[in-house]
Amino acid sequence: MSVPAPDPRAVRAMSIEQLQRLGLPLPPAEFPLVWEPGDEVELRPTGEIEARTAVLQLIMARCFGMIPETAMSWLTASRLTEMVTPPEWDFIASGKGDHRSFVLHHxxxxxxxxxxxxxxxxxxxxxxxxxxxxxxxxxxxxETFIDWRSRSLAAPRGPVEVAAMLDLHYCLDWGYLEAERIGAPLPGLIDANAIGQRRWALEWTVVFRGPYHDPPGGWEEVDLSI
Known part of the structure; x- marks a missing residue:
């Protein structure tokens, strides 16, 4: 269910404050907002988010030694084959693709x-x-997807909170990349690749409704270039 999105400028001000606290480069003044005043926001259905989490966990298992037959059998038993993207399918079934990029999905x-x-x-x-x-x-x-869902008892956060976290990671993504570009020290133990992956997941999860937003796309359609 969609709810009014928070004031994007107020959220952006908090994001910039976080970057300042971390000592990261700040994005330029014209850095775009993630959403506009008057937009609405919601999250993808919980079951869809859980399925994406489980598929990525399976991919991580393949990265660290799970054999293709076991992975495929698990997908079938969990009824998740339709949730796998073509590049993921190639990697799960035959190990094709950029192993390093899949490892980063953690x-x-x-x-x-x-x-x-x-x-x-x-x-x-x-x-x-x-x-x-x-x-x-x-x-x-x-443990199948169905059994895991029964055990995990997910309690998703509110869309306003997640939207604010997305805006922060939108700014962090720029700040980490710029820090690495100019050779500035990073504020912690992770790098721009990790921040990019976290932003990827948040971008996919959050759905905005408004005149400037397209319908939600697939996992592989998330655009991190902006």
């Missing part, structure tokens, strides 16, 4: 778990907590 999983309320921590300077693994599907014992 930060996207972290962001999705925060959205789902499975973790309280979401510090832009700190790596994901290894304890988070206990909140994800236990693929080593074959």
């Amino acid at each position: 930060d996207a999983v972290f962001a999705l778990c925060w959205v789902l309320g499975l973790t309280r921590e979401f510090d832009p300077t700190v790596p994901s907590d290894q304890r988070l693994l206990a909140q994800l599907p236990n693929l080593t014992v074959g």
Whole structure:
């Protein structure tokens, strides 16, 4: 259900304040807002967010040694084959694709778990907590998606809170990339790749309604170039 989006300028001011606190370069004055005054915001359906989380967790398992047959069997048992994108399918089924880029998805999983309320921590300077693994599907014992959903009991955050976090990561993405470009020190233990993955997950999760927004696209259609 859509709700009025918060004042984008007030949210942007808080995001810039965060970047200042972290000592990151600030985006230019003309840096675009993520949404406009009067827009509405909602999150994708909880089941869809959970499915994306589970698929990314499976991809991570493939990165670290799960054999294709086991992965495919899990997808079938969990009824998630239709939730896999073509590049993901190629990687899961045959290992084709950029292994390094798929490994980076652990930060996207972290962001999705925060959205789902499975973790309280979401510090832009700190790596994901290894304890988070206990909140994800236990693929080593074959826990299916359905069983995991029953166990995890997701309690998604409100769309206004998630939209504000998206704006922060939109600005952080610029700040981290600029810091790396000019050789400035980063404020914590993660780099621009991690921030980009977290932004990717948030961009996909949040749906804005307004005259300047397209209908929500697929996972591979998220545009991080802006």
